[in-house]
Amino acid sequence: MYQAPRGTADVLPADQPYWQHVIRTAERLCARYGYQRIDTPTFEDAGVFIHGTGESSDIVQREMYLFEDRDGGHTYALRPEFTPNVMRAYLEHGLFNLPQPVKLWTVGPAFRHERPQAGRWRQFYQLDLEAIGEADPAIDFELIDFLWQFYTGLGLRGLTVLLNSIGDQNCRPQYVQLLRSYYADKLDLACKDDRARFEKNPLRLLDCKVSSCQPIIAGAPTIAEHLCEPCADHFARVQHYLAALDIRFVVQPRLVRGLDYYTRTVFEFVPADAGSQGTIGAGGRYDGLMEVLGGDPTPGIGFATGIERIVLNLKKAGIEPPPLPVPEVYVAYPTEEQRDQAVLLTARLRHAGIGALGATGGRSLKAQMRHAGRAAARFAYIVGSGPGESWLRDLPASSQEAVEPDDLIDRLPQRAE
RNA sequence: GUGGGUGUAGCUUAGCGGUUAAAGCGCCAGGUUGUGGCCCUGGAGAUCGAGGGUUCGAUCCCCUCCAUCCACCCCA
Incomplete structure (x- = not known):
């Protein structure tokens, strides 16, 4: 792998x-x-x-x-x-x-x-x-x-x-000169890296983390003073x-x-x-x-x-970022009969600017509803087999009402942007 | 580049020198034939990091390698 x-x-x-x-x-x-x-x-x-x-x-x-x-x-x-x-x-x-x-x-x-x-x-x-x-x-x-x-x-x-x-x-050149002359007679006390820094980049001598070098650094002239x-x-x-x-x-x-x-x-x-x-x-x-x-x-x-x-x-620090937008509606179908209708309705919702998730595969309605819940969708819409058989369910509120597919777009809030 | 720790299901972990490696979460399905979250039941999913060795036998012991984490160093 x-x-x-x-x-x-x-x-x-x-x-x-x-x-x-x-x-x-x-x-x-x-x-x-x-x-x-x-x-x-x-x-x-x-x-x-x-x-x-x-x-x-x-x-x-x-x-x-x-x-x-x-x-x-x-x-x-x-x-x-x-x-x-x-x-x-x-x-x-x-x-x-x-x-x-x-x-x-x-x-x-x-x-x-x-x-x-x-x-x-x-x-x-x-x-x-x-x-x-x-x-x-x-x-x-x-x-x-x-x-x-x-x-x-x-x-x-x-x-x-x-x-x-x-x-x-x-x-800085003058200060570096000063630093060099300060370090010149202390190099044998300093670490190996410091000896290289002395030649190539003396300023970094001040940045050395080796503990035995700290007393040397403490006594060094600071650039702020110069x-x-x-x-x-x-x-x-x-x-x-x-x-x-x-x-x-x-x-x-x-x-x-x-x-x-x-x-x-x-x-x-x-x-x-x-x-x-x-x-x-x-x-x-x-x-x-x-x-x-x-x-x-x-x-x-x-x-x-x-x-x-x-x-x-x-x-x-335990700071929670703002949550990302969740889909507005999850479109479910109770039986294979309503499947195509659900697929096309999902597309129409999206074209109307509504965040929509469509059920896929041959899952049971129960499984589809579980999906809707896991996706944190605001609504689930269940496409029915005839008039009065389709339901718009408010998931957090656990309530639902009959809404015809043609009326659905007007019943859902459009996403900003 | 140097030093130390750790490597068991997707995740977090348990486990013991010896029959089919365990749990929670997650995933899938079901709970009387068209509806989520809680609860219950079932299922899938692990060559126990890889290779070698010790042993009658190793996930568990040893070695090597790899990965990862932590520290040094450096820096964001």
Whole structure:
């Protein structure tokens, strides 16, 4: 027997209310915040991610799905994240000619070859928002505010925003220099990974989880203390807006994030009782990314949030999604004599905009009625053999009255939309 | 990539070194020949993850593999 590939999952009908609730809530908010939908391919030229996401990131180094196209010469990558994907589309289609910022959102699967565990998948769905072409910290605030509204609107409580600024091209090199010289004489105390980070990506030293490295990190200079004036102002304004609206954030000086392109504002949303896969949404500013991908210098900021992790947290919190619509009426037939009439009546109901389910197969009327009940239909309609023999039964009310087939459509509520 | 746990019907589980592997839910059918939900009865459905080994005999013991879960790591 075949089974779904490791780290992938089927979202069965039983789970769809959660998924649709999450995605529809996002859709409504995107409209309210002025984000327009974009859909991009699930695979791209590998270079988009190698250069965009960054060569030194774990995602590119060991998690990306790569494949050669059959015609040779092209190496593609299944998208491990959305940002470079969306940036490529922005450049390719000249969206810089639109009024800036260009605010886009998308939802779909992303792929990373990781060892699966709770809330971690090889194919996982992300909701992604990007605001391109604006450096104002108001946009940083806007995105964090969006996520806060989104999660709280879904009913999640006890969230915290982890916030930091990792500087820009002006101040970060100097800070990295400082960090390097701090670490230089402590490397023999640090873990093996840290020695590699020291060379390739020193900022990530601050993110090391090895317990023996924690004392070293604790004594390290923090980037917040070494931001240049513009970066410090930018960061202060973001915090000012957040505080004014009572969004619960904590400045975490050692939050650096794993993607190479981030500048200035970075943030993560974590639930209160989060396990190891606690981050449900995260993002940051990427003012240097567009140049890396061959465009003109263009500021930008975005975030991604994992649908599976949101659903996980909704279930953990006991939050019930709104139920999906049920069929209005179930059309049953007592004997074979009425079968054809029932089939055609079911079709006519549907054409009239009424959600209808038709009995099939040679089941007994009792079995058909059981079906109607299990399908949670509002009404059952029993096609009779003559005038006065057909019944419209109100299932929840357990009452019924005689209704002729020709009158049925007028007696049933039409579905909105 | 590293470490640990677990693998019995669709789901949740029970079970024991030895005749036809059990229950609840779900599914199908019936409960006096045209009607659901409760209740009752019956039925279908499991090569007990796969392969090898120990044994007179293994679902139960051992090994390998696979899958899955959890943690590390990474991140959504």
